[in-house]
Amino acid sequence: MNKDTVLMKGNEALAHAAIRYGADGYFGYPITPQSEILETLAVEKPWETTGMVVLQAESEVASINMVYGGAGAGKMVLTSSSSPGVSLMQEGISYIAGAELPCLLVNVMRGGPGLGTIQPSQSDYFQTVKGGGHGDYRVITLAPSSVQEMADFVGLGFELAFKYRNPALILADGIIGQMMEKVVLPAQRPRRTDEEVIAQCPWATTGKTADRASNTITSLELMPDEMEQNNIRFQKKYREIEANEVRYEATNCEDAEYIMVAFGSCARISQKAMDIARKAGIKVGIIRPITLWPFPTAIIAEYATKLKGILTVEMNAGQMVEDVRLAVNGKVKVEHFGRLGGIVPDPDEVYEALKAKLMK
Amino acid sequence: MKKEIIIAGFGGQGVLSLGKTLAYSGLMEDKEVTWMPAYGPEQRGGTANVTVIISDEKISSPILSSYDVAIVLNQPSLDKFEKRIKPGGILIYDDYGIKNKSKRTDIHIFEISAMDAATEMNNAKAFNMIVLGGLLKVCPVVKLESVMKGLKKTLPERHHHLLPMNEQAIKKGLEVIHPL
Numbered sequence: 047m048n049k050d051t052v053l054m055k056g057n058e059a060l061a062h063a064a065i066r067y068g069a070d071g072y073f074g075y076p077i078t079p080q081s082e083i084l085e086t087l088a089v090e091k092p093w094e095t096t097g098m099v100v101l102q103a104e105s106e107v108a109s110i111n112m113v114y115g116g117a118g119a120g121k122m123v124l125t126s127s128s129s130p131g132v133s134l135m136q137e138g139i140s141y142i143a144g145a146e147l148p149c150l151l152v153n154v155m156r157g158g159p160g161l162g163t164i165q166p167s168q169s170d171y172f173q174t175v176k177g178g179g180h181g182d183y184r185v186i187t188l189a190p191s192s193v194q195e196m197a198d199f200v201g202l203g204f205e206l207a208f209k210y211r212n213p214a215l216i217l218a219d220g221i222i223g224q225m226m227e228k229v230v231l232p233a234q235r236p237r238r239t240d241e242e243v244i245a246q247c248p249w250a251t252t253g254k255t256a257d258r259a260s261n262t263i264t265s266l267e268l269m270p271d272e273m274e275q276n277n278i279r280f281q282k283k284y285r286e287i288e289a290n291e292v293r294y295e296a297t298n299c300e301d302a303e304y305i306m307v308a309f310g311s312c313a314r315i316s317q318k319a320m321d322i323a324r325k326a327g328i329k330v331g332i333i334r335p336i337t338l339w340p341f342p343t344a345i346i347a348e349y350a351t352k353l354k355g356i357l358t359v360e361m362n363a364g365q366m367v368e369d370v371r372l373a374v375n376g377k378v379k380v381e382h383f384g385r386l387g388g389i390v391p392d393p394d395e396v397y398e399a400l401k402a403k404l405m406k
Numbered sequence: 407m408k409k410e411i412i413i414a415g416f417g418g419q420g421v422l423s424l425g426k427t428l429a430y431s432g433l434m435e436d437k438e439v440t441w442m443p444a445y446g447p448e449q450r451g452g453t454a455n456v457t458v459i460i461s462d463e464k465i466s467s468p469i470l471s472s473y474d475v476a477i478v479l480n481q482p483s484l485d486k487f488e489k490r491i492k493p494g495g496i497l498i499y500d501d502y503g504i505k506n507k508s509k510r511t512d513i514h515i516f517e518i519s520a521m522d523a524a525t526e527m528n529n530a531k532a533f534n535m536i537v538l539g540g541l542l543k544v545c546p547v548v549k550l551e552s553v554m555k556g557l558k559k560t561l562p563e564r565h566h567h568l569l570p571m572n573e574q575a576i577k578k579g580l581e582v583i584h585p586l
Contacts, residue, residue, distance in 0.1 A: 227465075393467050
């Protein structure tokens, strides 16, 4: 056994990973099912070791604006919440996207709408990948399906956020947050020095020097000509992300007659349903989108012509299914199976749905 | 080897920590493990349950339709999970508080007098470790050494004086479980 292997919850792994990746600050407000993130940070006291700031804000609106401020100064900052709290953050996320700032957001989804339930859900897919806040913007979205990925995607999220000066969001759910699994945490890295931040982020408000113009962090541009140019620049960046950053995992797809498309915990549940189906002689594969935006459109389109049917398995009323249908463009039947409001489907249920919806 | 286990009972009976101890023991043997709790209002007085999977291979779903082993510590848990035990699987319960017993004939049923044993030990907190001992007797999914190693690793050092008591409770569990 690797001596660095530990057993912990997804939420705990994410908090440890943030400290070890050298994050500068975390700002958040507790909410089930992700409160262990802030709790773990409070126990670990990284302000005494790496110098990372951990602050319990007065609300989610405050935390996202603290993230906005920290990101504007080139700092590596993150916040986490669950669905109702993330709804409160949407204005700030739109501003951060508009000001082209890097940051990491985490949503450990619970059932909605409204205050809803504390049980797992995936019903914030639309909110995350289609906007959420106002304006034409996109958020790089990573969907972990294990505790290991909760840890790994902290580094990946920050890396992509800084590479493209764009918010990145880890879209998990109550299962991934609360479940304990084996995880190998990343090695401790030092936080970047002020000099490194200035070198890496020449756009940041790190203190004006005589040899350069002021850096201004804003999403406001009253001149429509300029604002259109800003938007054109954003869109160009988004196309670049779509071209370069799609990530997915395809399992048993080569000989598949049917494919299930599922992300996060639903991908794990569908995997077991796939095993049941394979034992029964049904050729089923799984495509697990790891990035939900950019969406793995091309690979799904590629398989479309070879299949008898696609089933999306989601803990919502049918959200990602729209992107799968756009990808296959009518070339193959696409059905959706979902449970709602915090109910988690079990593998037998998914297997039965696969037969009922695609094989009749 | 793969064992899919559900442990269910009242909140406060130590169901989640029993599962955690089991999961840590699996970790000590370098096995794949998942520990998935019901984290809802159940934790606060109602029924609590946790799914623990210990396997030699990578684990797919942490959520299960059926189980190899069900440990049920109250009537609602028995009613809920009895029908979801795989044929040939194992049901373990403490008859304390179980009025309507299982009528299934296609599974192995074991009764453990853990509540009585805990009372006898004058230590209500030993209850869940006695149950764990019972499990190890009828389904040796992990070794006792691994359990002790795991406990030592997870218990803060200030509680290490409790380790012998835990070991004693587990060994008691080996004695007070019997097939029906």
